[in-house]
Amino acid sequence: MRKIIVKLLTxxxxxxxxxxxxxxxxxxxxxxxxxxxxxxxxVTLWGFKLANIIGVRLENVEAFREYLTRLADFNFWxxxxxxxxxxxxxxxxxxxxxxxxxxxxxxxxxQVYLALxxxxxxxxxARLASGCNVGALxxxxxxxxxxxxxxxxxxxxxxxxxxxxxxxxLRRVM
Amino acid sequence: xxxxxxxxxxxxxxxxxxFKTKExxxxxxxxxDTLLVETDFPRAVRNIIDWSEKHGHHVKVIEIDEAxxxxxxxxx
Numbered sequence: 001m002r003k004i005i006v007k008l009l010t011x012x013x014x015x016x017x018x019x020x021x022x023x024x025x026x027x028x029x030x031x032x033x034x035x036x037x038x039x040x041x042x043v044t045l046w047g048f049k050l051a052n053i054i055g056v057r058l059e060n061v062e063a064f065r066e067y068l069t070r071l072a073d074f075n076f077w078x079x080x081x082x083x084x085x086x087x088x089x090x091x092x093x094x095x096x097x098x099x100x101x102x103x104x105x106x107x108x109x110x111q112v113y114l115a116l117x118x119x120x121x122x123x124x125x126a127r128l129a130s131g132c133n134v135g136a137l138x139x140x141x142x143x144x145x146x147x148x149x150x151x152x153x154x155x156x157x158x159x160x161x162x163x164x165x166x167x168x169x170l171r172r173v174m
Numbered sequence: 175x176x177x178x179x180x181x182x183x184x185x186x187x188x189x190x191x192x193f194k195t196k197e198x199x200x201x202x203x204x205x206x207d208t209l210l211v212e213t214d215f216p217r218a219v220r221n222i223i224d225w226s227e228k229h230g231h232h233v234k235v236i237e238i239d240e241a242x243x244x245x246x247x248x249x250x
Contacts, residue, residue, distance in 0.1 A: 012220060100216045102241035105185040163189075170193055 010098045026142060033079055036143055038135035039087070040126040042080030045071055047123075176206030176248065183213050184242070191218035192225060195247065199231065203249045211245040212238065219243050 026037050044064075048071055051058045058064050059071070074081065095101040106112060126132040129151060131139065137155065140148020181198055183191040191213045198209050211222060219235060222245045226233035232248040 098216075100241050102214050104214055107185040111185065166189075167193065170190065171197070 009094075022138065023142070026138065029083075030143075035079070036135070036139035037083065038080060038131060038139060039084060040123070040132045040135060041067075041070070042078070042084050043123070044127065045074050045078075045080070046084075049074075176204065176208055179203065179207065179209045181209055181211045183211060183215075183218070185214065186218075187215050188217050188221065191215060192221040195222050195245075196225065199226075199247055199249055205249050208246055208248045211247065212242070213245065214242045216241070219245055222247065 022037075030036050044067060048058050048064070048067065059068060076082075076085075092101070122132070126135075129136050131137075131151075133155070136151045137148055140151055142148075179198065179202065181194055183194055186194075191211065195209065195211050203209060213219060213222075223233050223235065226247050230250040232250070234246045236244050236246070238244045
């Protein structure tokens with residue numbers, strides 16, 4: 001029995017198992033809370049709180065007006081916050097159990113700048129699209145909304161173009 | 175015995191380890207040479223094994239440290 005559990009936890013699961021798992025959990029979440037799974041809207045609220053700590057009041061920025069009601073409800077027990085904290089904690093536990101956890105070496109300044117730039121673009125894009133791969137793609141398509149399919153088409157196109165650019169850059173630095 | 179080459183991609187994430195492995199194996203190695211790829215990205219270990227097997231290269235993995243692997247690809 002112990003062997004089977006260890007095998008289950010440390011071996012590579014096929015993609016479809018993950019897909020079915022996400023579907024089942026998302027259905028449960030939607031049934032219980034009335035909202036599909038999302039990540040980046042809550043991350044935006046984290047941004048508000050962080051900005052407040054360093055003395056920046058994003059509440060006054062016109063583009064952020066739509067977050068004010070959510071911001072008023074926000075605390076540790078806010079649904080989206082629990083989901084995000086649970087996500088990070090779950091990934092951490094899963095990595096430790098499967099012995100894949102490790103503090104990674106930073107390969108250089110270039111990696112730091114690229115990571116920051118990538119994060120910035122992802123965050124900006126997620127706000128423009130009102131969601132990320134999770135909120136806009138998974139949530140959109142599963143709730144039969146057309147915007148999920150549009151998101152899929154452009155995300156695939158964007159990923160393809162991004163890969164071509166990356167391969168050219170990688171060949172240059174090799 | 176073929177020559178041995180080392181590719182250090184520690185700290186790099188997908189698809190960099192697989193991309194660099196492909197480039198090295200197809201462009202720089204001769205048949206029988208071995209590329210020792212050092213990576214700490216679990217997904218990359220999978221990718222490199224899959225790619226090597228698909229192209230008939232011999233592949234072996236050893237764990238050189240906690241969550242750190244050396245993937246040995248011997249060119250067909």
